[in-house]
Structure formats: structure tokens, C-alpha cells
Amino acid sequence: MSVYDILEERGYIEQNTHETELREVLEKKNISFYIGFDPTADSLHVGHFVQVMVMMHMQKAGHRPIALLGGGTGMVGDPSGRSDLRQVMTTATIDQNCENFKNQLSRFIDFSEGKAICVNNADWLRDLKYIDFLREVGSQFSVNRMLTAECFKSRMEHGLSFLEFNYMLMQSYDFLELYRRYDCQLQLGGNDQWSNILGGVDLVRRLDQGQAFGMTFKLLATSEGTKMGKTAKGALWIDEEKTTPYEFYHYWRNIADADVENCLALLTFLPMDEVHRLGALQDSKINEAKEILAFEITKLIHGEEKAKKAEEAERALFSKNGAVGEVPSVEMSEADFKDGMNILDVYIKVGLISSKGDGRRLIQQNGIKIKGTAITDFNYMITLDDFEDGKLLLQKGKKAFKQIMIQG
């Protein structure tokens, strides 16, 4: 079974520039391909992870991944799928983000012995000569055509700066550069990158008469079409400092039934017959599938040990016997509770609520529980008597927990 078939079967593929040719090339030889990551944040998130999964599949099949960090394109900002102007970032931030991306990517992709390459387009984009660039690359693009591209449509109403308009050329030029430097023949990306990818494919074909291909993948979305991997705090980050393994696990444990199969296929390496079997489970049985999904993804990203801990914590909390496992915990000192501490202050301190007003509302709605019983008094004081073995489990609603550990 070829990689193409695998990618197709698992539901990654959305669009394709030259399907039959590409299929053939992928089967007959090992090629270099690239995926670009613009350093828009200090960590990758699950959205990126779909791309990373594809890279892993491709690498397994013997193709050489090129991870392209957008140190240059990040300075321009991709307007695709954006309704507003991107925040312009400083060069220092961009470089730092690139560094983080690189470290994270190397956990999934094997960069040893030239099995994969990591490059930064800052290396060639930042020193471009404007006139030269316009003459070589700019002349190949038709503004009329560009304007009809889907990615600019939404911006036609809200406004699009010339800076961002150039993004497509930059990305296209990347492909050309990688084609020339590393014989890179294929660009992959999320479906929002379709027009940018097409631009590159065309450019390589026109200027170098090269055989270049493009392919896009489904964006991670729920069955209802909304973006996936969003939490109240923002994205689901790969960096465990930004999204703890527990939070991460919890997210997948809680997804909608309809999304289980899709996520298993895209975000785990489980064999497809297993994926189908799990996805077909009905009613409460699908919880089994959700547990597996959550465990597998967490394992991929944070390692088996942390995934197990997260799983134990989750099980313990919801199995009603009150056993406390590896819940996110906060350390506080004994002195804090000597004279008692107001419940609202405690909840703010551990980060379960954002303000006292928020806490008061929750209390009125029976949303705050300690030791399994709802608190009804705003003035409830938490004292050392509430602790057992130096631990106290705080609960907010049904699903949010935090544990306080007394130290010292």
C-alpha cells in the first residue's frame, strides 16, 4: 500500500494538483517534500500536528520531509483564512518562535543523517532584492487571477494590505527555492494553503519547467464544521507548559461522538480496521473509543508515561469513588490556611475562577464543590480541617478539578 493510499484512506487528503502523476511519483521513487510552518506563536498546536502526522507517514514511506520555518514569511503574515490584519511581530519574537518550532518538530520527525531537513526561509527571503524579485517572480503572477483566489475573497470586504497580498509570492518563491536547493517536488499543507501552494507549483513549472506537485489536507474540524482544538484558553498547544498533558487528554476524552473516528484516523497511528471498529461503537460504548483516542494522542505528543498519568487522573475523578490521581495540583503552604482562607480567594489562587463575581455566581448555581459537596456560602473558610493527608480536591462544575497540596 502506498503512502498516497494510506493518506487517502485515513482521510487526510483534500485537494491535489496532479493526482495520477503524483501517485506514480510517490510510488516509484523517494522524493523530498515540504510543509511550511509560520512562527505565529511560541508553540505548535494540534492544528499543526495534523501536518506533522502527515510528515511522519511520509517519512515512514521513505520520503524526505523538509520542515520549512517561516522566519521570512512570518514577517509578512499570511492573510489566508483571516478576516483581520495580523499583528506584526518583531524579528526577535519570530526567531525565538522558529527555534521552539524546530525543537518540537524534532520530537516527531527524525532529522538525523539527512533523513529530514529543517530550513528557515528567512535565509533567502530577508535578503531578497526587491527589483530582482519583482522581475523574476512578480512577473509570473497575474493580479487578476490572484484576486479571484478564495483566500483573498474574505479580505476583499475587510481590506487587504499590499504587504499581505505579497504573501502568496513569498510562499511560491519558497517552493522554487526548495526545488532548486533540495530538489523538493511536493508541497503539502492545510487546505487553507491551497492557493499559496498552487502559486508555488505554477512557479516551479513555469520558471524551471520542473515537475512540482501540491496537495492539501483537511483542516481539523468538528463534524459541525467549527474549528477543532480550541479551548477556553485558546488553542491546544503541544508545549506542556501551555497545555498540560492532563488538559490535553481531557480535551480528547470529551469530544463529540461524531468526531471520534475522524480524529482517530488523523491523529493516531492505529490501524484503520481498529479505527473503524472504534468509530462504530454506539451509545455509551463509544466512551471506550474516546479513552483510546485521548490516550493515543497524548502518548504521541507527551509520551506514554504522561499519557498514563493523565488517563489515571481522569478515571479516578470520574469514577465517583473520589480517589485522587494525577490531577493538576497547586502547592500552597500550611500557613495560608492556619486562620482559614476564603473559598473564593482559594479558587482564584488556583486559577479555577477568574474573579470573585465569577465564583459567587458559581456558588449560587451549585457549581462549586469541595470534597464532593456543594458549597453554598460565599464566606466559607477553608481551613486545615478540610484537608486530608495534606490534600484537598477543589471542583468546579462537573469536569474541572484542581488539587491543593500542602507543603512545608
Add this chain to the structure above:
RNA sequence: GGGGAGGUUCCCGAGCGGCCAAAGGGGGCAGACUGUAAAUCUGCUGUCUACGACUUCGAUGGUUCGAAUCCAUCUCUCCCCA
């Protein structure tokens, strides 16, 4: 460069001198129901030392007993013309 329209709470979007912490929707949170899901229904959704006080309607100054609402300057965005 000229002309016009705008910037409202997490988002969209009403309000256009006091009745405005600001309609409505979305999102979020909680409760009921359930399978820890979805859908549905209900409540909440600026902060606090809380029947009151304080901070918010692009920014800064001003007019007024009183401003999100009026005036001036600034700033940003969009549209039309060149």
C-alpha cells in the same frame, strides 16, 4: 491627494445627552436531562470590601448638574474618486 462612512463590553451588533454596566445574537460558564458526548431546556456572563461603590463604549482634552451619546485634536479601518 479629494470626498464619504465608521471604531461600543470575549466576538458580531444595537444605542446617539440622564431610565446605560449598555438591547439582541454568537461564544463561554453553571444547572436539569444524559453516556464525562451531542441535542434540548433554565440561569448567569465588567470588577469589588456588593441592596452600594468603582472601571468600561479607539486616544486625549473640552462643553454640561450629567456624555458611549455634543465639540476639538489625534489615531486606526473601510468605501468612492484620482
